[in-house]
Amino acid sequence: MLAWILHRITGLGMIVFVSLHVISSFFTQEMGSDWAIAINTVYESIYFQFFIVFCVLYHGINGIRIIILDLWPRMLQYQKEMTWLQWLVFVPIYGLTIFIMIQKLITGG
Amino acid sequence: MKVTLKIFRYNPETDKKPHYDRFVVEAEATDRILDLLESIKNYQDGTLSYRRSCAHGICGSDAMRINGVNRLACKALVKDVGNKVTVEPILGLPVEKDLIVDMEPFFDHYRSVMPYFVGGEENPKKEQMQSPEDRERFDDTTKCILCAACTTSCPSFWASGEYIGPSAMVNAHRFIFDSRDQAAAERLKILNDQYGVYRCHTIFNCTDACPREIQITKAIGELKKAIVTARLD
Ligand code: SF4
Numbered sequence: 001m002l003a004w005i006l007h008r009i010t011g012l013g014m015i016v017f018v019s020l021h022v023i024s025s026f027f028t029q030e031m032g033s034d035w036a037i038a039i040n041t042v043y044e045s046i047y048f049q050f051f052i053v054f055c056v057l058y059h060g061i062n063g064i065r066i067i068i069l070d071l072w073p074r075m076l077q078y079q080k081e082m083t084w085l086q087w088l089v090f091v092p093i094y095g096l097t098i099f100i101m102i103q104k105l106i107t108g109g
Numbered sequence: 110m111k112v113t114l115k116i117f118r119y120n121p122e123t124d125k126k127p128h129y130d131r132f133v134v135e136a137e138a139t140d141r142i143l144d145l146l147e148s149i150k151n152y153q154d155g156t157l158s159y160r161r162s163c164a165h166g167i168c169g170s171d172a173m174r175i176n177g178v179n180r181l182a183c184k185a186l187v188k189d190v191g192n193k194v195t196v197e198p199i200l201g202l203p204v205e206k207d208l209i210v211d212m213e214p215f216f217d218h219y220r221s222v223m224p225y226f227v228g229g230e231e232n233p234k235k236e237q238m239q240s241p242e243d244r245e246r247f248d249d250t251t252k253c254i255l256c257a258a259c260t261t262s263c264p265s266f267w268a269s270g271e272y273i274g275p276s277a278m279v280n281a282h283r284f285i286f287d288s289r290d291q292a293a294a295e296r297l298k299i300l301n302d303q304y305g306v307y308r309c310h311t312i313f314n315c316t317d318a319c320p321r322e323i324q325i326t327k328a329i330g331e332l333k334k335a336i337v338t339a340r341l342d
């Protein structure tokens with residue numbers, strides 16, 4: 001059930017925050033409105049970026065797992081193993097991304 | 110050892126809303142939760158209501174939520190659930206009294222998938238043969254005891270009681286993949302509906318809940334594939 005819940009949360013996360021970002025960028029550019037700048041500042045903060053990267057990566061990899069299960073129902077019997085495999089793929093990729101992001105932050109790249 | 114049970118109580122004739130009662134029962138680690146309920150009913154509170162019949166995991170009447178998980182009370186042992194036990198009715202069906210829910214909506218879904226054998230000829234002269242391999246194809250889904258543990262553990266079913274639910278699909282699978290049966294196409298048509306297979310989001314709660322260890326999500330996956338490819342394999 002956790003994977004299913006996370007899939008919904010990360011999906012919503014992407015929709016809400018990416019569209020918010022697009023809208024606020026538009027208003028920042030067109031009118032320089034304060035609230036739009038405020039939203040963009042939050043969006044660009046490193047913690048928020050961690051969250052968005054989590055959403056995109058988790059949603060994508062979980063989606064691939066679901067597609068595999070849909071195409072080969074036989075694999076549904078091994079869903080526990082599939083879920084572990086999914087984390088095994090997710091953790092290094094996410095970890096590396098975060099590592100690079102922090103490195104860039106520190107070195108100012 | 111002493112086991113404390115917190116049990117969901119609701120009497121539609123006297124209570125406005127449900128509440129929980131606590132009971133302490135002396136029990137062995139190998140006792141079943143059903144034994145504890147029987148002991149409470151016999152010695153502490155005769156009004157406690159629940160369904161049970163076989164007490165051996167085969168009639169499917171005593172599915173309930175035990176410490177938040179759907180199980181048969183007659184198969185759940187004290188040593189597996191601990192000495193603090195919360196017992197509640199299964200979710201998603203109207204509570205009639207205490208642990209008894211109205212199973213009719215569940216059986217309506219069951220009946221809707223034609224859960225019976227549809228043969229070819231009217232009065233066949235001899236028995237219809239089936240190879241062991243063909244029999245094996247649907248063996249897993251023959252084991253269902255209609256306890257409703259799966260359907261009432263499913264968030265899609267909680268969200269909408271119109272969803273046909275995993276149990277009905279398990280029973281449809283049992284006939285659809287039977288090489289002798291003639292009504293597979295008809296059943297697949299019933300399941301090819303917004304309240305049919307498409308409400309399954311592979312959450313896997315049903316597979317975890319099934320006391321018969323049926324690979325329910327797999328069966329539903331096979332039905333989805335059969336609908337999409339119009340082939341049974
Ligand atoms: S599939 Fe399993 S959990 Fe669902 S009704 Fe049948 S026996 Fe109970």
Ligand code: FES
Nearest residue numbers: 164166168169183
């Ligand atoms: S009493 Fe029959 S299954 Fe538990």
